[in-house]
Amino acid sequence: MIAIIGGGKMGEALLAGLLATGHDPAGLLVTEPHGPRAEELRTTYGSTVVPAAEAARQADTLILAIKPQDMVDLLDTIAAELRPGALVVSIAAGITTSLLEKHLGAGIPVVRAMPNTPAVVGAGMTAITGGVHTTGDQLDHAEALLRAVGDVVRVPERHMDTVTALSGSGPAYFYFIAETMIEAGVAMGMTRTTAHRLVTRTISGAATMLDSSGEHPVVLREAVTSPGGTTAAAVRELERHGVRTAFADAIEAARDRSRDLSEG
The missing domain is CATH 3.40.50.720 (NAD(P)-binding Rossmann-like Domain)
Structure with a gap:
């Protein structure tokens, strides 16, 4: 039972x-x-x-x-x-x-x-x-x-707080990215319905490709990033704004909060 x-x-x-x-x-x-x-x-x-x-x-x-x-x-x-x-x-x-x-x-x-x-x-x-x-x-x-x-x-068990930060809280990070991408599409004149569909399928497709290919995410990202192209321009802006560091800091903050909860 x-x-x-x-x-x-x-x-x-x-x-x-x-x-x-x-x-x-x-x-x-x-x-x-x-x-x-x-x-x-x-x-x-x-x-x-x-x-x-x-x-x-x-x-x-x-x-x-x-x-x-x-x-x-x-x-x-x-x-x-x-x-x-x-x-x-x-x-x-x-x-x-x-x-x-x-x-x-x-x-x-x-x-x-x-x-x-x-x-x-x-x-x-x-x-x-x-x-x-x-x-x-x-x-x-x-x-x-x-x-x-x-x-x-x-x-x-010593890694469970990191698990909480990566996969427990992780869906929220992707929803945050999706929300940001959809709003950017709407701001550039696209209907919300179309932007939502484009972003949702892009994220789910990319996740499926990452999971099934076995490739490191850097390899997959570089395959999309042509020299001097649109993706390169976008990635350059993300790096300029410190998005990579912000994500790392956010995950560490989630881990630390999980530790606080574990300790009561």
Whole structure:
């Protein structure tokens, strides 16, 4: 039995992904305290909605998909109810394995995971790391579950704050670029609909090419950049305005903020 505690966007994405990859609805529980939202999940997915303590009593694997600020209260609620050998997977930003272990008690296997919002459309990127009591088989199990919403990579926990900065926050950087490009097109007289379509397909196509080609991004960029051409002029302006440095500084700021959240 698998329990997803939290019926927000990420919780729903996991629920939908698990069902789409063949999991039996009878083997999935959901905890969602907000009545109308619980009814929506029940109606849409045929989910059994139960309180968190009941989910802990029934489930062999619990996925905690709640806000970081609510995590300690939840852990204290479910700690005494967990089944022997149950695996606890947290997808809350900044929640360390040591914090999970501290509140759940000795010997509880835990996995810290950092997904991103493209999981909602099955194109997520998730990094995972195990706690001190987590076996290789349990980490395999967590990875298999999270692959229901996209790709998964394993990293040492010391890199999880960098993961948050790169892939957790990463979609926002691309949306920021897309917004800027669309607005530039509109400012030059193009309709917003056409600019949106051009930019969206360009970004998704470039991402697909980067992923499938195996080439370094510098190689792909240089292939577009003819000497003295339009792209060269654009890149020169980006470099003049320090865009590369600004992005690096932004990613470091996100990493540092993730560290602050991890330390409470």
